[in-house]
Amino acid sequence: MVKSIILNSHPWETRAAVTENGILTELFIERAKGLGVSGNIYKGKVERVLPGMGAAFVDIGLMKSAFLYVGDFYDNFKALEGLEGRDGKKIIKGREHLDEEEHSSFETNGMLIEGVVKRGQDVLVQVVKEPLGGKGARVTSHISLPGKYLVLLPTVDRVGVSRRIEDEEQRSRLKTLMEEIKPQGVGFIVRTAGWGKSEGEIKEDMEFLLKLYESLLKKKEKASAPSLIHRELDLPHRLVRDFLTQDVGLFVVDSKQEFKILLEFANNFLPEVSRKIEYFSGNNSIFDQSGLEMEIKRALDKKVWLKSGGYIIVEITEALTAIDVNTGRFVGKRDLEDTIFRTNLEAVKEIAYQLKLRNIGGLIIIDLIDMEKAKNRERVYSALEDALKSDPKKTNILKISELGLVEMTRKRTRESLIHALTDLCPYCEGHGYVKSMRTVCYEIFRELIKDAKGSRSKKIVIMVNSDVAGLLYDEEQEQLLELEEYLGTRVAIKNVPHLHVEEYDITYL
Secondary structure: OOEEEEEEEOOOEEEEEEEEOOEEEEEEEEEHHHOOOOOOEEEEEEEEEEHHHOEEEEEOOOOOOEEEEHHHOOOOHHHHHOOEOOOOOEOEOOOEOOOOOOEOOOEOOOOOHHHHOOOOOEEEEEEEEOOOOOOOOEEEOOOOEEOOOEEEEOOOOOEEEOOOOOOHHHHHHHHHHHHHHOOOOOEEEEOHHHOOOOHHHHHHHHHHHHHHHHHHHHHHHHOOOOEEEEOOOOHHHHHHHHHOOOOEEEEEEOOHHHHHHHHHHHHHHOHHHHHHEEEOOOOOOHHHHOOHHHHHHHOOOOEEEOOOOOEEEEEEOOOOEEEEEEOOOOOOOOOHHHHHHHHHHHHHHHHHHHHHHOOOOEEEEEEOOOOOOHHHHHHHHHHHHHHHOOOOOOEEEOOOOOOOEEEEEEOOOOOOHHHHHOOOOOOOOOOOOOOOHHHHHHHHHHHHHHHHOOOOOOEEEEEEOHHHHHHHHOOOHHHHHHHHHHHOOEEEEEEOOOOOOOOEEEEEO
């Protein structure tokens, strides 16, 4: 599999596409006027404590307060070691790592939020989930600092190895090495880039991260709340650090300035991958030449066609994402059950791809075409599971229900593609529909009857959209003449092309 990263950089916006065999699989967008905050570390101040939710709101200097769950809070590592929940059990330490190379949960065991955090208290927190929609950022006190080959977890005394390192011998070697050289009381995760690295290289990265964390604590002591303590790298640098691994063959950059900056960064930070960074000097846009602009436009469409002629419909709502599967033009070759089975089989593979490409997270409901045979349902479910294995985001899938529905969740840490690139339609206000022209005509008729009856106006002028005007002059002309006779007033239609189909203005002369 040939994997590439294509970077399109401008002062106002940076876009990065990850492709596999020339097919767009992931898209990242960062804008100068809307830089993300995920990974940033802040000194915040607790604004409100919510015992009923086991959480607190923390002011970190953003427009909306951040959300801190009790299980994500700690103030002093040593004090936490002996902390007990209300059931008498020791609190289990853990955290959910930002780049998902290793995953663990933090159990609260009945720990009460009001017992560990108070209003007005200063806290050091890191953003683990971007503000989404009307919600503020999700934060944790369990800091993680990524380096070249390691991730430092200063509040967790444990060692992990990236799940992407599948060689058992390497996993064992790296875990043993880290357990031998790391200080007591802190944890580390060996990143994918740590595969095959020597003890000296690993130790150097470890010492750098420990010094960085120490400097953050010193900065925290001097800073007032709320304030930014540490900013995560920008998108191009994160791509070099997190994505430019052994399985990536090429990293193409279309900005000469950005190319020089990234090359210098790679030479200092990850010299073994710097040779993969190349400059694109073509006259055309790198996204246009690679066919990516068209792919991005398609990723915003609700309807996605399948190769067989079937299609899926993707509807993103505030509560969940609904995906509907249809046979469309696909008629099959054998029987109805086989046609349905093959459509569903093709659809679940496309759905897994679209979830990753569009960065859809949260609750997802897939409405498959109903299959009679249990064997076919099981095969489609297995195909969905297999297709989601390559997804870096954590997913949880339930079996196909009797109604042909699949309920699943996908971890959400940043906005979906459609939320990042689009705004709510000012005309339909997010409904996805506008009134039909005939509905608008009859709405005008009702308003005329309500307001004009008994008036002494000699003429009424109605300014409407061109298409509505055409309908009034054509199919609705007879009703318009009857209305004139009823009102005893002449009604004139004025065509105003720039008006929205639902807009009109009535003037009484």
